[in-house]
Each structure stands twice: as C-alpha cells, then as structure tokens.
Amino acid sequence: MGTIEQFNKYVMHSYGRYDLVMDKGEGRCAEDENGKEYIDFGSGIGTNSLGYCNEDWVNAVYEQARKLQHTSNYYYTKVQADFAKALCETAGYTDMFFGNSGAEANECAIKIARKYSFDKYGKGRHNIITLVNSFHGRTLCTLSATGQDVFHNYFFPFVEGFINVEANNIDDLRAKLDDTVCAVMFEYIQGEGGVMALDKEFVNKIFKLCAEKDVLTIADEVQTGVGRTGKFLAGDHFGHKTDLTTLAKGLAGGVPIGVCLSGEKCANVLTPGTHGSTFGGNPICCAGGLAVLNKVNSEGFLDEVTKKGEYIREKLLQIPEVKSVSGMGLMIGIELKTKSAADVVKAALGEGLLLLTAKTKVRLLPPLTITYEEIDKGLAILEKLLK
Numbered sequence: 234m235g236t237i238e239q240f241n242k243y244v245m246h247s248y249g250r251y252d253l254v255m256d257k258g259e260g261r262c263a264e265d266e267n268g269k270e271y272i273d274f275g276s277g278i279g280t281n282s283l284g285y286c287n288e289d290w291v292n293a294v295y296e297q298a299r300k301l302q303h304t305s306n307y308y309y310t311k312v313q314a315d316f317a318k319a320l321c322e323t324a325g326y327t328d329m330f331f332g333n334s335g336a337e338a339n340e341c342a343i344k345i346a347r348k349y350s351f352d353k354y355g356k357g358r359h360n361i362i363t364l365v366n367s368f369h370g371r372t373l374c375t376l377s378a379t380g381q382d383v384f385h386n387y388f389f390p391f392v393e394g395f396i397n398v399e400a401n402n403i404d405d406l407r408a409k410l411d412d413t414v415c416a417v418m419f420e421y422i423q424g425e426g427g428v429m430a431l432d433k434e435f436v437n438k439i440f441k442l443c444a445e446k447d448v449l450t451i452a453d454e455v456q457t458g459v460g461r462t463g464k465f466l467a468g469d470h471f472g473h474k475t476d477l478t479t480l481a482k483g484l485a486g487g488v489p490i491g492v493c494l495s496g497e498k499c500a501n502v503l504t505p506g507t508h509g510s511t512f513g514g515n516p517i518c519c520a521g522g523l524a525v526l527n528k529v530n531s532e533g534f535l536d537e538v539t540k541k542g543e544y545i546r547e548k549l550l551q552i553p554e555v556k557s558v559s560g561m562g563l564m565i566g567i568e569l570k571t572k573s574a575a576d577v578v579k580a581a582l583g584e585g586l587l588l589l590t591a592k593t594k595v596r597l598l599p600p601l602t603i604t605y606e607e608i609d610k611g612l613a614i615l616e617k618l619l620k
C-alpha cells in the first residue's frame with residue numbers, strides 16, 4: 234500500500250490534502266518521497282520560520298532531546314527559564330504562560346481575561362468581543378471566538394460569551410462594548426480571513442475605548458508574531474501594546490508551542506491550580522524557540538524581512554493578473570483578477586512551488602530566512618502560472 238492509501242485508511246479525513254508525500258527539507262526547499270523539490274513559500278504553514286533543518290535550530294533541539302525531553306510542570310528547568318526571559322524581553326512583556334498551540338494560547342488569554350474581570354468586578358462581565366472574519370483556533374472555545382459562521386456548525390452547543398464586531402467599524406464596536414464585556418480580542422492582520430490588516434484608526438479606537446472601561450485588549454499574533462511582519466510583533470507597526478498577546482506558529486521553528494504573554498496588569502491573574510498543560514513548555518520546544526529568538530534578534534534580521542517583503546510586493550504588482558497585494562513583511566495576500574487561488578496553488582505543486590490560500594487569495598508566508606535567489610525562483614514559477 235502506498236503512503237497516501239495507508240494514511241487515508243487509518244487517519245480521519247478532516248483535511249483536504251494534496252497528493253504529495255513530504256519526505257524532507259533543507260534550507261527553504263522541501264522534498265517529496267520521489268525526490269521532487271519544492272520552493273516553500275508557506276514555511277509549512279508559517280511554522281518553519283527558519284526554513285528546514287537550520288543548523289543552529291537542529292543542534293539546539295538535538296542537544297535538548299539528548300539531555301531532557303520532558304519533565305512535569307511541578308519542577309523547573311533552565312531551558313524554560315531562559316526561553317521565557319528571552320521571549321518576554323524581546324516582546325516587551327513581563328510574564329508568560331506555556332501551551333502547545335495557537336488555540337491553547339488563545340484559550341489561556343480568554344481564561345485570564347474572564348478571571349481578571351471576575352476577580353475585580355464579580356459575575357456578569359464575561360463577554361469577549363471578537364471580529365467578524367477572525368480566526369482563533371479549532372477547540373470549542375476558540376471556534377466560538379472565531380467570527381466566521383462557517384465554523385459554527387455541527388458542534389452545538391458552542392461556548393457562550395463571544396460577541397462579533399465588524400472589523401474597522403468603530404460604531405459597531407462602540408455599540409457593543411457595554412458593561413458585560415471584559416476583553417476585545419483581534420488579529421492586527423487577519424490571516425485565515427484573507428490577510429487583511431486592520432485600519433490604524435480602528436485599532437486606536439479599540440485601545441481608547443478599552444482603556445476607558447478597564448476592558449482588556451488581546452492580540453492574537455499566532456500568525457503575525459515572531460518577526461513575520463518585519464517587526465517582532467505586528468502590534469509594533471501600530472504603536473500599541475495589548476494587555477495580552479498570543480504567539481504560536483513560527484515561535485519554535487516547527488515544533489509545537491503556544492504562549493500567552495502578559496503585561497503587569499494580568500501577570501498575577503492565574504494562580505496555582507487555575508490553568509495548566511502537561512506538555513506546555515516542553516524543553517525541546519523551548520530549545521527550538523531559543524534558536525529562533527537568537528536568529529530573529531540578530532543584527533539587521535528584521536530589516537531584511539521587511540526588505541524581502543517589499544521586494545516580493547514590488548515584483549507581484551508587476552504581474553498583470555495580480556489585482557492587489559495585502560499584508561506586511563513576509564505575510565502576503567495576493568488578490569487575483571480572473572484566476573482561482575485554489576487552482577493556482579494546486580498548479581504550483583506541479584511546478585515545484587508551495588503556496589497557501591487565505592479565503593479567495595493566494596497567501597505567502599515564506600521562511601524568514603528565504604534568500605533573494607529563492608524568491609526570484611519562486612516568483613518566476615508564480616508568474617508563469619499567472620500568465
């Protein structure tokens with residue numbers, strides 16, 4: 234039996250997968266089981282931020298696996314302490330919680346928001362505003378938070394206490410931000426929703442209204458964080474710092490991690506016994522995360538991400554089939570004039586290029602370490618497909 238048949242026989246069919254069996258990778262190229270190479274403009278799915286098998290990252294993960302692969306969260310480890318310090322200092326937060334995925338990071342933020350409000354104001358102030366077209370994860374709670382009706386099927390009853398506001402609609406926000414609300418949660422650039430950045434004015438208003446009412450701000454930077462947009466956090470482009478920020482996808486270079494960062498205001502909301510995770514803060518993942526942070530914090534690295542993003546944007550806008558380009562840094566959405574994004578992504582596989590979609594757009598999340606030569610090679614393939 235071939236890999237695909239065997240896989241489909243035993244694994245539930247919850248994904249629409251391409252007929253491609255990935256075998257290995259090196260640098261910014263992936264290779265399938267037949268030895269065919271692909272330039273990866275998706276970093277897996279925003280996860281392999283340093284590309285495949287970056288030497289420093291491999292060494293860090295390997296050394297940690299040889300030393301201590303896991304221990305209970307009843308004990309302390311140095312690698313967790315080192316990673317937590319580096320991450321908090323880099324991101325400009327005081328405290329953090331360790332989980333294993335974006336959804337878990339968001340669950341943590343939601344729990345903190347509700348407990349913060351409960352501790353201070355008592356019951357009845359539990360609602361969280363999220364935006365229409367947002368994406369916050371696949372657990373029941375984060376699905377409930379997700380502001381897209383297509384996700385609100387089958388699994389009833391959903392978790393109560395989420396109110397959707399239209400992105401960039403200040404009147405809608407003002408009308409719904411009443412005394413039952415404890416937090417506003419948003420992506421600065423909606424990723425799955427189509428690589429749509431929020432308006433600066435709308436973001437300013439969120440912070441202003443929330444400050445007036447002691448309502449917490451939560452940024453879901455699971456996709457936009459860790460240098461993806463050319464700054465460590467997308468919030469840095471907007472000049473704001475939320476009370477809580479969640480990170481995951483690219484944070485540990487391709488091993489599972491999710492964190493919730495907090496400023497001083499919410500630093501002591503979680504008390505012993507109120508939250509936890511068996512694998513949260515896994516030492517191997519922390520070692521991988523430290524390697525990513527070292528790289529992202531190295532001199533000039535984020536400026537390069539910005540420059541490469543601008544380079545790609547400029548080239549894309551010269552392609553007649555491209556209608557518009559959205560996003561920031563190396564998070565790029567491409568709106569096409571006539572072709573379907575899904576068809577383009579499928580055709581690209583045949584040509585040795587991995588792309589992603591976001592709604593009706595082609596989405597690029599290339600490794601932050603991608604070279605100009607690889608960018609040119611990938612864009613040449615894309616240009617050919619868009620002829």
Ligand SMILES: *Cc1c(COP(=O)(O)O)cnc(C)c1O
Binds near residue numbers: 335336368369424
């Ligand atoms: C991917 C994503 C999530 C979910 O992360 P998982 O690791 O799949 O749980 C949540 N929020 C945003 C913005 C994402 O892009």
